[in-house]
Amino acid sequence: MTAGDRLAVWGDPIAHSRSPQLHGAAYAVLGLDWTFERVRVTAEGFAAQLAGLDGRWRGLAVTMPLKEQAWRASEWRDRRAELTGAVNTLLLPGARVPRPDGAPAEAPIGFNTDVGGIVAALADEGIREASSVRVVGAGATSASALVAVAEIGARRATVVARRPERAQALIELGERLGVAVTTEPFADRHARVDLTVCALPGGTIIPTAHAEALASAGGRLFDVAYHPWPSQLAGLWPHGAPVSGLGMLLHQAVLQVRIFASGSPEIPLASEDDVRAAMRAALMGD
Structure with a gap:
């Protein structure tokens, strides 16, 4: 495994999370040898666990109750994260990809992809x-x-x-x-x-x-x-x-994969239609 190949979703509870299926489907289409796992992390243990990650870690998806902790841990945040006070996606130093203007390369930076996920899920309907x-x-x-x-x-x-x-x-x-x-x-x-x-x-x-x-x-x-x-x-x-939250879950995960792959939620993935279709099938079985 090379630098920046490890990813995970953190939360408490976490066993229900569908993120591993979504991300695994995307990485398979993109031909990326990345791993994505579930890790139960408490709010009290978040800072110590984050500090213990090494350069093999590319990024984290963050779910409840850790979005405020992830916001505080971010050295830079996108506009949606700044507005909401919540970060659900951390790009870590192990991801050697370009950062947005002003974002440091050697510290966690944070994004809120839930907002874009809601907008896209509503548009689907x-x-x-x-x-x-x-x-x-x-x-x-x-x-x-x-x-x-x-x-x-x-x-x-x-x-x-x-x-x-x-x-x-x-x-x-x-x-x-x-x-x-x-x-x-x-x-x-x-x-x-x-x-x-x-x-x-x-x-x-x-x-x-x-x-x-x-x-x-x-x-x-x-x-x-x-x-x-x-x-x-x-x-x-x-x-x-x-309308259920499945569409939000799908679309916010697509934005997360963009971030992990390119450093930006605005840069489309290669073969993104195929990636989204594979993620949708993994999530919804269609």
Whole structure:
């Protein structure tokens, strides 16, 4: 194995991650002799484990609850990562590829590919614009969702959270994006919107009356969760076919592979259509 051949997805829990199948399929098409594994890493152990990686390590995919830790560990971050305060992709010094302007070669640099994954997954479903959006949840993924909907033209967004005071950071993010963000509790009567993005962890159960109220006023539903599917909200949704997070997972992984291969999420892969098709087949079986 040569320098920069090792990659992994870190998180806690991690056994459910589909990233090894996605990345393995991409590397096979590209003819790359890279390995990609799952590693359970706690938030408390993240910094020490990262410091222990040697030059064989090209990069990391990072999932919950480590995106804030990865953000802090990054010596440079792309715009989407800076906006959201979350990094889900680390390019490490073992990857001898060009860095973006200003990014150091000998330190971890961070990217947020979740935002691009959401935008591309919505486009797959014909959702390329939405002026009014409801975001369910106020965690790290909600910030990525808010940036994504701003990129497709949203100018009004409502954040629904159990504790609306937790959404203050999203209100401030909205100000930076030019999106007017308001908050409301689950128990409210909800005004109709073009699109609802549910950014709650998979398996989250909302009281039935609250879930039904969201479903009755939500427009199309994009749920970042994909297991179990349908989610509770998707099972109640009356407005068009709900969209699961599998598309987001696919497209954000394509951007990760771009980063690991070239140092940039903007540079398409060789034979990218074939790569994406192989990754889709590995993920969805089609």
